[in-house]
Amino acid sequence: MASVERQIIRICKAAREASRYLALADTEKKNDALEGMARALIKRVDYILDANAKDARNARAAGLPSAMIDRLLLNVKRIRSMADSISEIARLGDPVGEVLEFKKAPSGILIGKMRVPIGVILVIYESRPNVTSDCAALCLKSGNSVILRGGSEALNSNTAIYKTLKAALRGFPEGIINLITRPGRGIVRTLLRQSGYIDLVMPRGGESLISDVTRFSRIPVIKHYKGVCHTYVDKSCDLAMARRICMNAKVQRPAVCNAMETLLVHKDIADIFLPMIAKNLKSSGVEIRGCDRTRKILRDEDIRPAKEDDWYAEYLDLILSVKVVDGLDAAIAHITKYGSSHSDSIVTDDHSQALKFLKRIDSACVYVNASTRFTDGKEFGKGAEIGISTDKIHARGPMALEELTSYKYIIFGKGQIRG
Amino acid sequence: MASVERQIIRICKAAREASRYLALADTEKKNDALEGMARALIKRVDYILDANAKDARNARAAGLPSAMIDRLLLNVKRIRSMADSISEIARLGDPVGEVLEFKKAPSGILIGKMRVPIGVILVIYESRPNVTSDCAALCLKSGNSVILRGGSEALNSNTAIYKTLKAALRGFPEGIINLITRPGRGIVRTLLRQSGYIDLVMPRGGESLISDVTRFSRIPVIKHYKGVCHTYVDKSCDLAMARRICMNAKVQRPAVCNAMETLLVHKDIADIFLPMIAKNLKSSGVEIRGCDRTRKILRDEDIRPAKEDDWYAEYLDLILSVKVVDGLDAAIAHITKYGSSHSDSIVTDDHSQALKFLKRIDSACVYVNASTRFTDGKEFGKGAEIGISTDKIHARGPMALEELTSYKYIIFGKGQIRG
Numbered sequence: 001m002a003s004v005e006r007q008i009i010r011i012c013k014a015a016r017e018a019s020r021y022l023a024l025a026d027t028e029k030k031n032d033a034l035e036g037m038a039r040a041l042i043k044r045v046d047y048i049l050d051a052n053a054k055d056a057r058n059a060r061a062a063g064l065p066s067a068m069i070d071r072l073l074l075n076v077k078r079i080r081s082m083a084d085s086i087s088e089i090a091r092l093g094d095p096v097g098e099v100l101e102f103k104k105a106p107s108g109i110l111i112g113k114m115r116v117p118i119g120v121i122l123v124i125y126e127s128r129p130n131v132t133s134d135c136a137a138l139c140l141k142s143g144n145s146v147i148l149r150g151g152s153e154a155l156n157s158n159t160a161i162y163k164t165l166k167a168a169l170r171g172f173p174e175g176i177i178n179l180i181t182r183p184g185r186g187i188v189r190t191l192l193r194q195s196g197y198i199d200l201v202m203p204r205g206g207e208s209l210i211s212d213v214t215r216f217s218r219i220p221v222i223k224h225y226k227g228v229c230h231t232y233v234d235k236s237c238d239l240a241m242a243r244r245i246c247m248n249a250k251v252q253r254p255a256v257c258n259a260m261e262t263l264l265v266h267k268d269i270a271d272i273f274l275p276m277i278a279k280n281l282k283s284s285g286v287e288i289r290g291c292d293r294t295r296k297i298l299r300d301e302d303i304r305p306a307k308e309d310d311w312y313a314e315y316l317d318l319i320l321s322v323k324v325v326d327g328l329d330a331a332i333a334h335i336t337k338y339g340s341s342h343s344d345s346i347v348t349d350d351h352s353q354a355l356k357f358l359k360r361i362d363s364a365c366v367y368v369n370a371s372t373r374f375t376d377g378k379e380f381g382k383g384a385e386i387g388i389s390t391d392k393i394h395a396r397g398p399m400a401l402e403e404l405t406s407y408k409y410i411i412f413g414k415g416q417i418r419g
Numbered sequence: 420m421a422s423v424e425r426q427i428i429r430i431c432k433a434a435r436e437a438s439r440y441l442a443l444a445d446t447e448k449k450n451d452a453l454e455g456m457a458r459a460l461i462k463r464v465d466y467i468l469d470a471n472a473k474d475a476r477n478a479r480a481a482g483l484p485s486a487m488i489d490r491l492l493l494n495v496k497r498i499r500s501m502a503d504s505i506s507e508i509a510r511l512g513d514p515v516g517e518v519l520e521f522k523k524a525p526s527g528i529l530i531g532k533m534r535v536p537i538g539v540i541l542v543i544y545e546s547r548p549n550v551t552s553d554c555a556a557l558c559l560k561s562g563n564s565v566i567l568r569g570g571s572e573a574l575n576s577n578t579a580i581y582k583t584l585k586a587a588l589r590g591f592p593e594g595i596i597n598l599i600t601r602p603g604r605g606i607v608r609t610l611l612r613q614s615g616y617i618d619l620v621m622p623r624g625g626e627s628l629i630s631d632v633t634r635f636s637r638i639p640v641i642k643h644y645k646g647v648c649h650t651y652v653d654k655s656c657d658l659a660m661a662r663r664i665c666m667n668a669k670v671q672r673p674a675v676c677n678a679m680e681t682l683l684v685h686k687d688i689a690d691i692f693l694p695m696i697a698k699n700l701k702s703s704g705v706e707i708r709g710c711d712r713t714r715k716i717l718r719d720e721d722i723r724p725a726k727e728d729d730w731y732a733e734y735l736d737l738i739l740s741v742k743v744v745d746g747l748d749a750a751i752a753h754i755t756k757y758g759s760s761h762s763d764s765i766v767t768d769d770h771s772q773a774l775k776f777l778k779r780i781d782s783a784c785v786y787v788n789a790s791t792r793f794t795d796g797k798e799f800g801k802g803a804e805i806g807i808s809t810d811k812i813h814a815r816g817p818m819a820l821e822e823l824t825s826y827k828y829i830i831f832g833k834g835q836i837r838g
Contacts, residue, residue, distance in 0.1 A: 024778070105800050109789050116781065118811050195633075199811055214614075214637055220812040221639070241834035248836035358829050359443065362535065370528050370832025379837065380828075381524050392537050392618055392825040393639040394813040406811040409799075410777050413789025415660035417667035418798065 004182070008190045011147065012197035014175030015120045018145040021173050023117045027094040030141055033169055034090035037137060038083040040168040041161070045079050051160035052129065059153050067255035067316045071127035072154055082130045082161075086137040089383040095401050096143045099410075110412040115405040117143030119199035122191055123386065124149045124213060126205040129157035134377075134384040136165050136177045142404035147178045147198065149188060151205070155181060185212065192217040202387045202399075222394055224387035226314040227257030227342035229372040232331040232357070233273055234348035235266040241369065242347040243277055248371040249345070251284045255316050257388060258343050258375040262311060262321045264331045270297055270324045278303075286318045293324035311338040328353050332360045339363060342390055343372040343397075364390060364397035423601070427609045430566065431616035433594030434539045437564040440592050442536045446513040449560055453509035455587040456556060457502040463583045464498050470579035471548065478572050486674035486735045490546035491573055501549045501580075505556040508802040514820050515562045518829075529831040534824045536562030538618035541610055542805065543568045543632060545624040548576035553796075553803035555584050555596045561823035566597045566617065568607060570624070574600060604631065611636040621806045621818075641813055643806035645733040646676030646761035648791040651750040651776070652692055653767035654685040660788065661766040662696055667790040668764070670703045674735050676807060677762050677794040681730060681740045683750045689716055689743045697722075705737045712743035730757040747772050751779045758782060761809055762791040762816075783809060783816035 022030075041048070052074040059069050100113040121144050125131045132148055139146035150158040162179040169176060180187060192201065195218040203213040204224035214221055231249055233242045249260035265273055274297045281288060282302075289306040290298065310321040311334070325331045328346075335344050345367035346357040354368045365375045375397060377385025382400030389395045395403035441449075460467070471493040478488050519532040540563050544550045551567055558565035569577040581598040588595060599606060611620065614637040622632040623643035633640055650668055652661045668679035684692055693716045700707060701721075708725040709717065729740040730753070744750045747765075754763050764786035765776040773787045784794045794816060796804025801819035808814045814822035 023781070103800070105793070105798060107793065107798060109793055109798075111799060114777075218633055220810060222812070238834070244834060244836055252837055358533075362442070363827060365828045365830060367830045367832060369834055370830055371836045373837040374524070374526065374528055374830065374832075374835070375828075376837075379524060379526060379528075380530060381522065391639060393641070396825055397828050406815055408782065409784045409794075409816050411784060411786045411789055411793065413786060413793075415657070415663060415788055416793070417663055417790045418671055418792040418795075 004187070005190050008180075008187070009194065009197070011175070011178050011180070012120070012194045014173070015145040015147055015178055016175070016197045018173040018175035019117065019119045019143075022140070022143045022145055022176065023096070025143065030094070031090045033140060033172060034086050034137055036168040037133070037165045038086040038090070040164045041079055041083040041086070041133065044160075044164045045076060048079055048157065048160045048164065049074060049076070051156040054156045055154050064153060068127055068153065070255045072129070072157070074129055074157060078130065082133045085134055085378065085384040088378075089137045089141050089401070092141070092383050092401060094141065095405050100407065107416050107418070108414070109416050112410045112412075113407050114410050115402075116408050118404060118406050120145050120147065120197060121386070121404065122147045122149065122198045122201045122219070124188060124201065124203045124205070124209065126151040126209065127154055129154050129161055131204065132158045132161045132179070133165060135386050138384055138386050138400055138404060140176065142401045144404055145176050145178070147180060147191065149180045149191065152183055188213070189216050192219060195219045204387050222387070222389050222399070223391050225390040226340050227259070227388075227390075228261050228312065228314050228338060228340040229258060229342055230262045230264055230335050230339060230344045231260050231372065232264040232325075232328070232335075232344070232346045233266060233269065234328065234346060234350060234353055235268040236350045237269075237347045238349065239269070239273055239276065242273065243280060245345065245347055245369070245371050246277055247280055247284070249373055250281065250286060250320055251318065252373055254318050257314070258372050259316070260320065260372055261313060261315055262323065262338070264323050264325050264334060267293070267324050267326055270294070274298055274322070274324075281320060284318070286320050289319065289321045291323040294322045297324070314340070328356060332357065335361055335363075340390060342388070343367065343375040345370060345372050364388070423606070424609050427599075427606070428613065428616070430594070430597050430599070431539070431613045433592070434564040434566055434597055435594070435616045437592040437594035438536065438538045438562075441559070441562045441564055441595065442515070444562065449513070449562075450509040452559060452588055452591060453505050453556055456552070456584045457505040457509070459583045459587040460498055460502040460505070460552065460580070463579075464495060467498055467576065467579045467583065468493060468495070470575040473575045474573050483572060487546050487572065489674045491548070491576070493548055493576060497549065501552045504553055504797065504803040507797075508556045508560050508820070511560070511802050511820060513560065514824050519826065526835050526837070527833070528835050531829045531831075532826050533829050534821075535827050537823060537825050539564050539566065539616060540805070540823065541566045541568065541617045541620045541638070543607060543620065543622045543624070543628065545570040545628065546573055548573050548580055550623065551577045551580045551598070552584060554805050555581075557803055557805050557819055557823060559595065561820045563823055564595050564597070566599060566610070568599045568610065571602055607632070608635050611638060614638045623806050641806070641808050641818070642810050644809040645759050646678070646807075646809075647680050647731065647733050647757060647759040648677060648761055649681045649683055649754050649758060649763045650679050650791065651683040651744075651747070651754075651763070651765045652685060652688065653747065653765060653769060653772055654687040655769045656688075656766045657768065658688070658692055658695065661692065662699060664764065664766055664788070664790050665696055666699055666703070668792055669700065669705060669739055670737065671792055673737050676733070677791050678735070679739065679791055680732060680734055681742065681757070683742050683744050683753060686712070686743050686745055689713070693717055693741070693743075700739060703737070705739050708738065708740045710742040713741045716743070733759070747775060751776065754780055754782070759809060761807070762786065762794040764789060764791050783807070
């Protein structure tokens with residue numbers, strides 16, 4: 001066995017060991033540790049910002065896309081928000097040991113369902129350094145140990161955050177939080193073979209990362225995949241509300257997965273709504289790529305025709321594809337074909353249209369009259385998120401404490417045997 | 420593309436199509452279909468038994484192990500029980516559309532969690548033909564379409580059951596239930612690449628089947644893996660109850676995954692309990708493989724020494740490994756090392772020992788004073804089971820209607836946007 005593989009296995013074994021300890025740890029002890037981690041981040045803010053500045057310089061020198069640099073950048077406010085998330089996680093209830101239901105089976109045995117930690121979680125992610133602290137905190141509170149594999153572009157930031165959190169965890173076993181910094185895809189593939197030590201892999205990143213992980217993993221994977229999010233503006237709706245929701249969904253933070261990528265507009269209001277929203281979008285620097293009907297209404301030579309690829313695109317940028325549709329059925333058909341089952345919203349005043357949209361759209365988060373930007377652990381009251389699942393197995397949408405648990409059946413008998 | 424692959428993709432597409440129909444189907448329509456399926460099984464009992472007799476003849480001629488033949492065999496009683504399971508599933512509540520919780524987020528949006536079907540389920544299984552009808556019924560009720568891949572040893576039985584059920588499903592789309600009969604592992608590998616059409620794979624079978632599926636699947640997998648189940652007889656317990664539970668767990672149906680494979684006995688009662696249980700086991704034809712202390716106490720030349728491999732073994736036969744342990748900690752350490760996280764039981768009168776066992780044993784089903792044989796969808800009040808998950812992701816233990824659903828968040832706003 002190569003020495004690199006031996007080293008990976010050593011880390012995995014320590015993580016498994018630590019997970020057994022954590023599974024039985026008191027809530028109070030975990031919360032104290034979390035509060036210590038939050039304080040440590042604030043105390044070491046300059047150290048973390050220095051490391052982040054180094055990553056930012058390297059990223060600019062390497063010519064990384066602006067969306068990626070935006071996700072990479074830290075400042076005092078963002079670090080405070082990381083610390084706040086940890087404190088919020090400390091304040092949330094401990095899911096471990098919670099008994100979800102108890103019922104009597106026909107044989108008379110009592111069957112309970114108790115939440116338990118999953119064990120060892122591997123998170124593979126790109127860019128955003130706050131993922132390091134969010135994942136560490138969520139895993140600790142939910143009784144799991146974590147192996148973190150951040151992107152090379154955030155190596156200095158992630159290492160600084162990791163060291164800061166780790167130093168606050170005296171009294172806990174070594175393997176509770178682990179950061180794998182050695183470069184190369186080979187390292188990831190070695191990790192993905194450790195099904196004896198790792199229980200779950202969560203890849204967060206681009207298409208090639210996700211497909212690589214899915215292909216090589218022997219461990220269950222929950223994908224945090226792309227968000228091709230839609231807003232459908234129905235014919236009977238409050239147009240001012242529609243404009244507010246669309247602008248927020250597109251421009252408030254375009255580089256993230258819950259930002260809107262495609263706007264669908266009912267044909268009966270397109271004549272009024274499109275010129276109105278186009279003006280706002282333009283003044284916010286958003287490029288529109290429109291269907292034929294959109295371009296006819298807007299009569300603006302700047303509006304490029306949307307090609308087939310545009311409907312599938314996750315721009316993560318100030319670009320929006322726009323389509324005029326005949327009605328709800330056409331909107332649903334479009335979202336079903338081109339969407340990524342992440343977050344989609346309808347703006348409508350029509351109750352039956354709202355319910356139909358909710359029922360038919362098979363996405364992790366389906367909205368009526370709100371911005372898709374709310375798909376987020378913090379906004380959902382979960383403190384933070386370890387990822388936003390675009391899979392349908394185990395968990396969907398923002399994943400946090402509860403989603404990081406499994407359960408076991410606990411059964412009480414009085415000597416019952418099966419007949 | 421090879422014509423076989425084209426054919427597989429055609430089936431997968433039909434299954435996906437059907438799953439969209441099923442996701443929106445009325446409960447009443449699904450229940451009527453189920454009742455029709457149950458009636459059809461009873462009506463066609465001779466046709467199914469003829470097919471099964473053919474499989475049984477082939478199995479005997481091929482010299483298959485007796486445990487496998489036991490699992491393969493059908494009779495009128497077993498077919499009635501298949502039909503009963505379907506009727507019971509019809510009577511159970513429809514999980515689809517159920518709203519699990521509703522809460523207000525800080526921004527004022529209302530967030531609900533609604534159960535939805537997973538989509539298309541692939542079940543790969545061996546031997547037992549009742550799996551064909553159980554899976555078809557559970558998937559239909561939970562709004563999923565199913566692709567069934569049974570073992571070649573049960574080909575005739577599975578085909579007869581499939582045709583019987585299918586004929587009862589007039590008015591439903593073609594792709595609702597599918598049986599893949601073409602032989603060869605290549606077919607399975609082709610199926611495992613269809614991540615665009617299939618949402619979940621459940622392999623039920625031996626080690627090589629499971630590891631093959633895990634290795635080649637691009638689709639999420641939930642394993643129905645082996646059951647190395649333990650019973651620990653504590654020092655303070657009702658010995659007659661312990662005997663009853665152990666005998667049931669070992670001999671009532673030894674060829675199944677929830678049968679006991681290893682008996683652990685507290686050293687302080689081993690002198691009394693072991694001779695007592697050994698006598699019963701012997702008269703039921705059970706071979707004992709004992710640790711040194713067991714052999715010393717039983718002083719029986721027939722008792723072979725248990726080797727290291729025995730502690731890992733899922734015999735699925737009238738064989739039992741027996742170990743005398745120093746106490747609860749040693750029992751927990753043994754189960755943690757050698758167990759398969761399926762089902763484990765403690766027989767004790769000591770409350771604190773019971774609670775410690777429940778907390779520390781990380782298995783899908785942890786029992787106090789009951790037989791491990793209860794790990795079963797029907798016994799758990801779920802009507803039947805599509806498998807018993809030995810994974811920790813998505814579901815653990817017996818999986819049925821609820822475990823065949825995912826959820827989506829439904830969010831109601833009044834124009835909220837993110838700040």
